[in-house]
Amino acid sequence: MAAAHRALVACALIFHLFYNPTDSGAVQLTQSNLDMTLASNELVFINFYAEWCRFSNILQPIFDDAADKVASLFPDQGRVVMGKVDCDKENTIATRFHISKYPTLKVIRNGQPTKREFRGQRSVDAFADFVKKQLEDPIKEFNSLNELAELDSAKRTIVGYFDRRDMPEYNIFRRVATSLKEDCQFYVGFGEVTAQMHPPGHPIIVFRADKSRSNDKDVTFMGNLNNFDEAHIWVQEKCVPLVREITFENAEELTEEGLPFLILFHSPDDTTIIKKYNDLVTNELLSEKQSINFLTADGKKFEHPLHHLGKSLSDLPLIAIDSFRHMYLFPDIKEMDKPGKLKQFLQDLYSGKLHREFHYGPETPSVEAHQDSNSVEKKTTSPPESTFRKLAPSKNRYTLLRDEL
Structure with a gap:
């Protein structure tokens, strides 16, 4: 009877150590222990890395030290685990979580992946504070x-x-x-x-x-x-609204979604134009939500893109498209609520018309326009380059898979 009891205790200890390792640093997650770890903890904070990635190697000791600090702050089983996944060895896990750059830091709450990655400061204290906040009663x-x-x-x-x-x-x-x-x-x-x-x-x-x-x-x-x-x-x-406010905190996340931006630049206190834009998008442009990100931007915070458009705070409000290649200005915001006007602006982006007109001037069917072989050269312009593209994941912080593979 005593031998059987000892064997039962030993099995329980092995199970606990397997799914709740006591080694220092983040828990190494693999196909064999991932699902159990996710199911048995309220919060799992995962570092997806590759050993050949320079940025992964820089982060690794910091994340491990943070895991030790978090374990001391929250010692109760089932609260939180900080884990790590070697994506070269665990390619199936990397695919499952749609990893597109190294290192990627993701949060799983109650077994459900959250929409947002961790994009904050990468220090022991910042990680510990982040976990504390995640565990607060929402x-x-x-x-x-x-x-x-x-x-x-x-x-x-x-x-x-x-x-x-x-x-x-x-x-x-x-x-x-x-x-x-x-x-x-x-x-x-x-x-x-x-x-x-x-x-x-x-x-x-x-x-x-x-x-x-x-x-x-x-x-x-x-x-x-x-x-x-x-x-x-x-x-x-x-x-999660159809029209979102872009900030410096969420810009990288929005940019990474890969859709062009249709942005209303507004004065900080101009709520009337924001509501009008919201209603217009909801009522007329809902069918475009798979092709475009509808955003509003505080023109005071985002003065730099305005300058690229040749505009200033005194010109607000205005609407522009950022295609991540160029920025295109909607000609007259007073016409934004004319039926079909803003939708046509989007269609001109999709068809390439906006790009052509910025380079070669307005398209015209007139015979005279084609008779002058120099007319195209005279109208040639260059659209402002995208400024929001610069807020995408940084090559100084990530190894981007699309650049490496």
């Missing part, structure tokens, strides 16, 4: 309905009204909030605080639009709050 509790009137109207918000914290629906809500906390702010109330907002035993969640940027209406989730996938899809659709 949902803030309100104790009075009056508090909801004071929420930041510039942010998209999901509000939950529940009877109790121990309801299974709240567990689903928390998982959804954990996955999408970068896209929305999440609030919740319990018991008597929310009793007037929902029937007893039937919790609800409500989307509140970013009033300062859009004219979207508040909407109540009508699906099954016990179904994670259903709730997650609905919240994601509400929290």
Whole structure:
């Protein structure tokens, strides 16, 4: 009996060491232990690297030291693991996670990959602080309905009204909030605080639009709050807008999506034009969302692209396309809401017309235009080069696979 007990203890110890290694540094993840590690931890922070990559080698000791610090800060099993994947040896894993550059740092929450990579400072303290923030409760509790009137109207918000914290629906809500906390702010109330907002035993969640940027209406989730996938899809659709604000923090991520930008440059306090642009894109350009990224940009923060277009803050608002090769200016923003005008601007990009006209002048069917063989040379111009292309993944920070292979 004692021998059997010892054997059972030994097996349990081996299992624990295999999936929760105690060696210093990040956990080496392979096909044999990856899925179990992802399934048994709330947060897994992974460094995808290649041994031949110079930037991977620079990062490796820093990431390992950070893993040791994180392990000391969060010693409880199941909270967090910092792992690493040798992409040459584990090519299947690299393909599964769509690795396109080395090193890539990805976060997996509750077994689900997050949309965004880690793109912050690469230091031990920065990694540890990032993990701390990731493990914070994504949902803030309100104790009075009056508090909801004071929420930041510039942010998209999901509000939950529940009877109790121990309801299974709240567990689903928390998982959804954990996955999408970068896209929305999440609030919740319990018991008597929310009793007037929902029937007893039937919790609800409500989307509140970013009033300062859009004219979207508040909407109540009508699906099954016990179904994670259903709730997650609905919240994601509400929290990730069709028109996004570009910042220096998300520019690399947006650029890496590979779609040209249609950008509204606006004054910082001009919310009217932002709402108008949002409505126009939603009502007339929705069919183009697979081909173009619809963005707004604070013209004061992004003065450099304006200068490339020959414009300044006094010329705002204006609309431009950045194709990652050149920038093209929409001729007259006063015509943006004329039916088909902005859509034609996009079609002229796809057809190459914008590029041709910048080099050879406006296309014209007139006979006279073709009679003068020098007319083309006289009209030849050069469009401004893309400035947002420079915000793409840096060759001084990554080894880009498309350049290496």
